Amino acid sequence: MQRDRIGIDTGGTFTDFVWLDGGDLRLAKRLSTPNDPARAVLEGVADQQISEATSVVHGSTVATNALLERRGARTALITTSGFADVLAIGRQNRPDLYALVPRRPVPLVPRPWRFEVRERVSARGEILLPLEEADLAPILAALEAGGVKSVAVCLLFSFLRPEHEEAIRAWLQERTSLHLSLSSEILPEYREFERTATTVINAYVAPLMARYLQRLREGLAPRPLAVMQSNGGILNAATAGNQAARTVLSGPAGGVVGAHHVARQAGFDQIISFDMGGTSTDVALCPGRLPLTAAGEIGGLPLRLPTMDIHTVGAGGGSLVYLDVGGALHVGPESAGAAPGPLCYGDRVIGDWRFEITSQPDGYRPSLGVRNANLFGSTTDANLVLGRLDAERFLGGEMRLFSGRAQAGMAALARTLDRPSAEAAAADVIRVANATMERAVRRISVERGHDPRAFTLVAFGGAGPLHACELAAALQIPRVLIPAVPGVLSALGMLVAAPARDYSQTVMMTVPAQVPGDGAPVWAPALATMLEDNFRRLEERAVTEMAAEGFVPADLTFRRTADMRYRGQSHELPVALSPDDPVSPPALFHAAHEGRYGYRQPAAAVEIVNVRVQAVAPATVPELPSQAAVETAAEPWGEKTVWFGERPVPTALYERSRLRAGHYLDGPAVVFQYDTTTVIPPGWQALVDRFGNLLLTH
DSSP, X not given: OOOOEEEEEEOSSEEEEEEEETTEEEEEEEEOOTTOHHHHHHHHHHHTTOOTTOEEEEEOOHHXXXXXXXXXXXXXXXXXXXXXXXXXXXXXXXXXXXXXXXXXXXXXXXXXXXXXXXXXXXXXXXXXXXXXXXGHHHXXXXXXXXXXXXXXXXXXXXXXXXXXXXXXXXXXXXXOOOEEEEHHHHOXXXXXXXXXXXXXXXXXXXXXXXXXXXXXXXXXXXXXXXXXXXXXXXXXXXXXXXXXGGGTTHHHHHHHHHHHHHHHHHTOOEEEEEEEOSSOEEEEEEXXXXXXXXXXXXXXXXXXXXXXXXXXXXXXXXXEEEEOTTOOEEEEEEXXXXXXXXXXXXXXXXXXXXXXXXXXXXXXXXXXXSSSOBOOOBHHHHHHHTTSSOTTSGGGGTSOOOHHHHHHHHHHHHXXXXXXXXXXXXXXXXXXXXXXXXXXXXXXXXXXXXXXXGSEEEEXXXXXXXHHHHHHHHHTOOEEEEOSSGGGHHHHHHHHOOBEEEEEEEEEEEEOOXXXXXXXXXXXXXXXXXXXXXXXXXXXXXXXXXXXXTXXXXXXXXXXXXXXXXXXXXXXXXXXXXXXXXXXXXXXXXXHHHHHHSOOOTTSOEEEEEEEEEEEOOOOOOOOOOOOOOOOBOOOSEEEEEEETTEEEEEEEEEXXXXXXXXXXXXXXXXXXXXXXXXXXXXXXXXXXXXXXXXXEO
């Protein structure tokens, strides 16, 4: 029997809840509790009286925050003799080319906790030197003396022969209760730095995630708990606790899945998802499919696990406004979050705010760690001063905003910048925030050869619909889609996500260079058989593991991908493969390479580096409510002055709950609803489709 499900997304400012109740989509928001994220989840479920027969799908920021704030478990690394410094050496990449003194991210495992064992496996998978278990006793003593809680085991070429890693785990499990992460299970692929870094990330965050999920499971019982993965699928809580690195983009992935689902339902396949929350903005380009990548990064560290291809910038509703040493205006990346929150949150702010401007060694920067912090406010405060938010209608009137505090903050900024009014300073804040988000969208579109004018911008998050039209105008995006529940779309994405598991293996197969003649790629039957055998082994493993979780093997579907490159290249392209496709893998790679880089080398040898399988179980997707169109103008319930382009403009006000399919309206307008506010500037028009989405065009 299919259970009802509730999606819960924990963000930096709010925790969102979405569930179906008798066919009606219901939602709720409450302030997050950063010091104890589980509290907001459990209190929200209790307040909404969610049935015990409901299963919970959760998007968590626990792993993400542990990495970004460097507060994970005390972790050690066990590796092959001579390779303890792989984490410190890293790659020769220079992300900041103009830094005079570039600084590498500090390794998660300091040198005293990186241990070596005598063993060696060759690049062909031959055991050259057996594991010396005598090396493990002094390592265990050092682990216990140092208070280490988690251990990453990453031996050279263990993706070919995992026996030594498994022997280390067995030896340690007999003698200790430390959490153990094996690279042969987390990432059985070549490239020692990336494999080691990913395994260490998992070891670093897994104990925290396991404790957090255990508390949730106990508090939510008997409701089953699943966790959103970075790849857009869901995973049972027990596995998520053990493989926590797969959840580091949990919430943003839910947003992309939700945006893709809503947009396809509305008839749009080519979309750019724009998720602006309280702390950050996440953007992703979906060219008719969900954008997956196996080459992610978080906190400057490589994370080589399948994730949504999302670009994140520090621009959100809570982004703090300050000046640098040169007097230039900045918005973010620091955020007020849920505590202390924007100035207009009033009594939720810790301490009394002062608006005097105090010089600090690094400029007029905000300070969140002390009372009476000196700052000008946040993006939310600027929107409130401009009239784009309403103090009495925030969260449907459940949470009152204090406009006087926001006005005082923007007035202080205006005096500092010699601007004529608080509204002019607030307009500057919005322009700076929009410029940051515009660069993010260009990064995933223009810089990758995609024309934004061919896409629809799907705007969501608590603050996304406030900025969507101005952002689309700057990028010449012709259409903006505001979902029916934009403020909680990430939680909705968790309801439509399917259970999924990812598997990969390095194979290093070489397809010989093409022989001049008919131009057909060399694809021998022996190579095809070898590739098929590798895919089959991964699929058999998927069937075994997912059957143990209760999924019916016959219901599983498999998505195959191969990482391929021309011989001599140091990077690969993922190529989707199907056993029924008559086109050979090399030919598919040539086409993919030309599509990405503008050329192909049909006579060059091709290497198949890794094979990947994603196993997906069926899921019942909730049917979103739809309406018959009425095709008439919407009636505003009021009017007020809103600032556009540094001038006050009389603006019509609408209530989203009163809009029906077929209603249309002209800007300037502001549409209020419980979970967000939509701003429609002058020159824009809006139409409500049959699913309740707002379609905005310029």
